[in-house]
Amino acid sequence: MIPTPHIEVDKKGVIADTVIMPGDPLRAKFIAENFLEDPKLFNKVRNMFGYTGTYKGKKISVMGSGMGMPSIGIYSYELFKFYDVKNIVRVGSCGAYTDDVKLYDVILAEAAYSESSFAEAMAGIKEDTLKPSAELNKKLEEAAKSLNIDITKGTIHSSDVFYRVNSDDYKKIYKEHNALAVEMESFALFANAQVTGKSAACLLTVSDSLVTKEATTSEERMKSFTNMMKIALEMAE
Ligand SMILES: O=P(O)(O)O[C@H]1O[C@H](CO)[C@@H](O)[C@H]1O
Protein backbone atom coordinates (compact mmCIF):
# COMPACT_ATOMS: atom_id res chain seq x y z
CA MET A 1 0.00 0.00 0.00
CA ILE A 2 2.24 2.82 -1.21
CA PRO A 3 1.99 5.73 -1.20
CA THR A 4 0.51 5.58 2.29
CA PRO A 5 -1.95 8.15 3.68
CA HIS A 6 0.93 10.02 5.34
CA ILE A 7 4.02 9.36 3.19
CA GLU A 8 3.91 10.34 -0.48
CA VAL A 9 6.70 8.04 -1.73
CA ASP A 10 5.37 5.68 -4.43
CA LYS A 11 8.47 3.50 -4.91
CA LYS A 12 10.33 1.11 -2.64
CA GLY A 13 14.02 1.89 -2.18
CA VAL A 14 13.64 5.65 -1.86
CA ILE A 15 13.68 5.36 1.93
CA ALA A 16 16.81 3.76 3.41
CA ASP A 17 16.90 0.63 5.58
CA THR A 18 17.69 2.82 8.59
CA VAL A 19 15.66 5.91 9.46
CA ILE A 20 16.81 8.42 12.11
CA MET A 21 13.62 9.86 13.60
CA PRO A 22 13.38 13.07 15.65
CA GLY A 23 9.97 14.29 16.81
CA ASP A 24 10.41 17.69 15.20
CA PRO A 25 10.34 17.69 11.37
CA LEU A 26 12.59 20.78 11.44
CA ARG A 27 15.15 18.76 13.40
CA ALA A 28 14.95 16.20 10.57
CA LYS A 29 15.65 19.02 8.07
CA PHE A 30 18.55 20.22 10.24
CA ILE A 31 20.11 16.73 10.36
CA ALA A 32 19.67 16.25 6.61
CA GLU A 33 21.15 19.65 5.74
CA ASN A 34 24.04 19.50 8.20
CA PHE A 35 25.07 15.85 8.24
CA LEU A 36 23.91 14.11 5.05
CA GLU A 37 25.53 14.34 1.66
CA ASP A 38 23.14 15.00 -1.22
CA PRO A 39 19.93 14.93 0.87
CA LYS A 40 16.70 14.59 -1.15
CA LEU A 41 13.34 15.48 0.34
CA PHE A 42 10.98 12.49 -0.02
CA ASN A 43 8.04 13.59 2.12
CA LYS A 44 6.30 16.84 2.84
CA VAL A 45 2.78 15.57 3.54
CA ARG A 46 1.61 17.55 6.62
CA ASN A 47 5.12 19.10 6.64
CA MET A 48 6.44 15.88 8.16
CA PHE A 49 9.73 16.21 6.32
CA GLY A 50 11.66 13.09 5.34
CA TYR A 51 15.02 13.04 3.53
CA THR A 52 17.34 10.40 2.13
CA GLY A 53 21.03 11.06 1.63
CA THR A 54 24.34 9.44 2.42
CA TYR A 55 26.50 9.55 5.52
CA LYS A 56 30.13 8.48 5.01
CA GLY A 57 28.93 6.84 1.80
CA LYS A 58 26.06 4.88 3.41
CA LYS A 59 22.45 5.54 2.37
CA ILE A 60 20.41 6.78 5.30
CA SER A 61 17.05 8.51 5.84
CA VAL A 62 15.85 10.96 8.43
CA MET A 63 12.21 11.81 9.06
CA GLY A 64 10.13 13.58 11.73
CA SER A 65 7.67 11.57 13.80
CA GLY A 66 5.55 14.36 15.27
CA MET A 67 4.76 14.46 18.97
CA GLY A 68 3.13 11.67 20.93
CA MET A 69 2.41 7.99 20.44
CA PRO A 70 -0.48 8.30 17.96
CA SER A 71 1.79 10.29 15.64
CA ILE A 72 4.95 8.14 15.81
CA GLY A 73 2.61 5.13 15.77
CA ILE A 74 1.44 6.13 12.27
CA TYR A 75 4.81 7.05 10.77
CA SER A 76 6.84 4.18 12.20
CA TYR A 77 4.20 1.61 11.20
CA GLU A 78 4.04 2.92 7.62
CA LEU A 79 7.84 2.92 7.36
CA PHE A 80 8.26 -0.60 8.80
CA LYS A 81 5.26 -2.20 7.12
CA PHE A 82 5.02 -0.57 3.69
CA TYR A 83 8.51 0.80 2.94
CA ASP A 84 10.55 -2.18 4.22
CA VAL A 85 12.46 -0.02 6.70
CA LYS A 86 14.47 -2.29 9.01
CA ASN A 87 15.68 0.06 11.75
CA ILE A 88 14.29 3.24 13.29
CA VAL A 89 16.40 5.18 15.76
CA ARG A 90 14.47 7.89 17.56
CA VAL A 91 16.53 10.98 18.48
CA GLY A 92 14.42 13.01 20.88
CA SER A 93 14.43 15.50 23.70
CA CYS A 94 13.42 14.58 27.24
CA GLY A 95 12.80 15.98 30.70
CA ALA A 96 15.02 14.67 33.51
CA TYR A 97 13.32 12.95 36.47
CA THR A 98 16.57 12.86 38.46
CA ASP A 99 19.56 15.02 39.21
CA ASP A 100 21.75 12.17 37.99
CA VAL A 101 21.24 13.44 34.43
CA LYS A 102 21.96 17.05 33.45
CA LEU A 103 20.92 19.31 30.56
CA TYR A 104 22.47 18.11 27.26
CA ASP A 105 23.29 14.62 28.64
CA VAL A 106 22.53 11.82 26.18
CA ILE A 107 20.41 8.89 27.35
CA LEU A 108 20.20 5.52 25.62
CA ALA A 109 16.84 3.91 26.44
CA GLU A 110 17.14 0.35 27.75
CA ALA A 111 13.36 0.16 28.28
CA ALA A 112 10.32 2.42 27.94
CA TYR A 113 7.69 2.34 30.68
CA SER A 114 4.25 3.77 29.83
CA GLU A 115 0.67 4.02 31.13
CA SER A 116 -0.36 4.28 27.46
CA SER A 117 -2.95 1.94 25.94
CA PHE A 118 -1.12 2.11 22.56
CA ALA A 119 0.46 -1.36 22.60
CA GLU A 120 -2.64 -3.10 23.88
CA ALA A 121 -4.94 -1.33 21.40
CA MET A 122 -2.48 -1.95 18.57
CA ALA A 123 -1.71 -5.60 19.15
CA GLY A 124 -3.00 -6.84 22.49
CA ILE A 125 0.43 -6.32 24.09
CA LYS A 126 -0.27 -6.06 27.82
CA GLU A 127 3.20 -5.23 29.15
CA ASP A 128 3.67 -1.69 30.44
CA THR A 129 7.40 -1.73 29.71
CA LEU A 130 8.81 -2.46 26.26
CA LYS A 131 12.40 -2.91 25.13
CA PRO A 132 14.38 -1.63 22.18
CA SER A 133 16.51 -3.86 19.95
CA ALA A 134 19.48 -5.20 21.95
CA GLU A 135 21.51 -5.32 18.75
CA LEU A 136 20.85 -1.68 17.85
CA ASN A 137 21.60 -0.61 21.43
CA LYS A 138 24.92 -2.45 21.34
CA LYS A 139 25.83 -0.70 18.07
CA LEU A 140 24.76 2.69 19.46
CA GLU A 141 26.90 2.14 22.55
CA GLU A 142 29.88 1.24 20.37
CA ALA A 143 29.28 4.31 18.18
CA ALA A 144 29.14 6.58 21.25
CA LYS A 145 32.37 5.06 22.52
CA SER A 146 34.13 5.56 19.20
CA LEU A 147 33.05 9.23 19.23
CA ASN A 148 34.07 9.70 22.88
CA ILE A 149 30.55 10.79 23.82
CA ASP A 150 29.30 9.78 27.27
CA ILE A 151 25.87 8.20 27.42
CA THR A 152 23.67 7.20 30.35
CA LYS A 153 21.71 3.97 29.93
CA GLY A 154 18.41 3.33 31.66
CA THR A 155 14.63 3.12 31.62
CA ILE A 156 12.68 6.07 30.27
CA HIS A 157 9.04 7.09 30.71
CA SER A 158 6.91 7.47 27.55
CA SER A 159 4.07 9.73 28.62
CA ASP A 160 0.79 10.54 26.86
CA VAL A 161 0.73 13.93 28.52
CA PHE A 162 3.22 16.78 28.51
CA TYR A 163 1.37 18.89 31.10
CA ARG A 164 0.15 17.43 34.40
CA VAL A 165 -2.09 19.26 36.89
CA ASN A 166 0.13 17.90 39.64
CA SER A 167 3.64 18.62 38.44
CA ASP A 168 5.10 16.41 41.20
CA ASP A 169 3.52 13.24 39.76
CA TYR A 170 6.87 12.43 38.15
CA LYS A 171 8.37 11.60 41.56
CA LYS A 172 6.13 8.54 41.93
CA ILE A 173 6.93 7.34 38.39
CA TYR A 174 10.64 7.84 39.01
CA LYS A 175 10.43 5.88 42.25
CA GLU A 176 8.27 3.02 41.00
CA HIS A 177 9.81 2.53 37.57
CA ASN A 178 13.30 3.96 37.98
CA ALA A 179 12.70 6.11 34.89
CA LEU A 180 15.51 8.60 34.32
CA ALA A 181 13.55 10.92 32.08
CA VAL A 182 10.28 11.51 30.25
CA GLU A 183 9.48 11.70 26.54
CA MET A 184 6.37 10.85 24.54
CA GLU A 185 7.01 8.31 21.75
CA SER A 186 9.35 5.38 22.40
CA PHE A 187 6.82 2.95 23.87
CA ALA A 188 4.76 3.11 20.67
CA LEU A 189 7.87 2.88 18.49
CA PHE A 190 9.04 -0.24 20.36
CA ALA A 191 5.54 -1.76 20.11
CA ASN A 192 5.47 -1.24 16.34
CA ALA A 193 8.95 -2.75 15.97
CA GLN A 194 7.75 -5.80 17.95
CA VAL A 195 4.56 -6.14 15.88
CA THR A 196 6.36 -5.87 12.52
CA GLY A 197 9.47 -7.88 13.48
CA LYS A 198 11.73 -4.87 12.91
CA SER A 199 14.26 -3.01 15.13
CA ALA A 200 13.99 0.23 17.04
CA ALA A 201 16.06 2.19 19.54
CA CYS A 202 15.96 5.58 21.20
CA LEU A 203 18.56 8.19 22.06
CA LEU A 204 17.43 11.24 24.02
CA THR A 205 19.06 14.55 24.95
CA VAL A 206 17.99 16.16 28.21
CA SER A 207 16.25 19.41 27.26
CA ASP A 208 14.90 20.30 30.70
CA SER A 209 14.79 19.04 34.24
CA LEU A 210 11.65 18.47 36.27
CA VAL A 211 13.91 18.48 39.33
CA THR A 212 15.90 21.71 38.87
CA LYS A 213 13.42 23.39 36.44
CA GLU A 214 16.30 24.32 34.11
CA ALA A 215 15.42 24.30 30.40
CA THR A 216 16.92 24.78 26.95
CA THR A 217 15.32 27.03 24.32
CA SER A 218 13.38 25.67 21.33
CA GLU A 219 16.20 26.91 19.04
CA GLU A 220 18.73 24.93 21.12
CA ARG A 221 16.48 21.87 21.04
CA MET A 222 16.30 22.01 17.28
CA LYS A 223 19.97 22.66 16.59
CA SER A 224 22.27 21.87 19.48
CA PHE A 225 21.44 18.28 20.21
CA THR A 226 24.11 17.14 17.83
CA ASN A 227 25.80 14.46 19.97
CA MET A 228 22.86 12.07 19.76
CA MET A 229 22.56 12.78 16.01
CA LYS A 230 26.25 11.92 15.50
CA ILE A 231 25.89 8.68 17.51
CA ALA A 232 22.84 7.58 15.49
CA LEU A 233 24.50 8.40 12.17
CA GLU A 234 27.78 6.74 13.16
CA MET A 235 25.85 3.62 14.18
CA ALA A 236 24.11 3.48 10.81
CA GLU A 237 27.44 3.94 9.04
O1 LIG B 1 12.03 16.45 20.86
P1 LIG B 1 11.04 15.38 20.50
O2 LIG B 1 11.66 14.31 19.69
O3 LIG B 1 9.78 15.92 19.85
O4 LIG B 1 10.62 14.69 21.89
C1 LIG B 1 10.01 15.30 23.01
O5 LIG B 1 9.57 16.64 22.79
C2 LIG B 1 8.15 16.70 22.59
C3 LIG B 1 7.54 17.52 23.71
O6 LIG B 1 8.05 18.79 23.72
C4 LIG B 1 7.67 15.26 22.61
O7 LIG B 1 7.60 14.80 21.30
C5 LIG B 1 8.74 14.58 23.43
O8 LIG B 1 8.87 13.21 23.25
Ligand SMILES: O=c1cc[nH]c(=O)[nH]1
Ligand atom coordinates in the same frame (compact mmCIF):
# COMPACT_ATOMS: atom_id res chain seq x y z
O1 LIG C 1 8.15 14.89 26.78
C1 LIG C 1 8.93 15.70 27.27
C2 LIG C 1 10.08 16.16 26.58
C3 LIG C 1 10.89 17.06 27.18
N1 LIG C 1 10.60 17.49 28.42
C4 LIG C 1 9.52 17.06 29.09
O2 LIG C 1 9.26 17.47 30.23
N2 LIG C 1 8.70 16.17 28.49
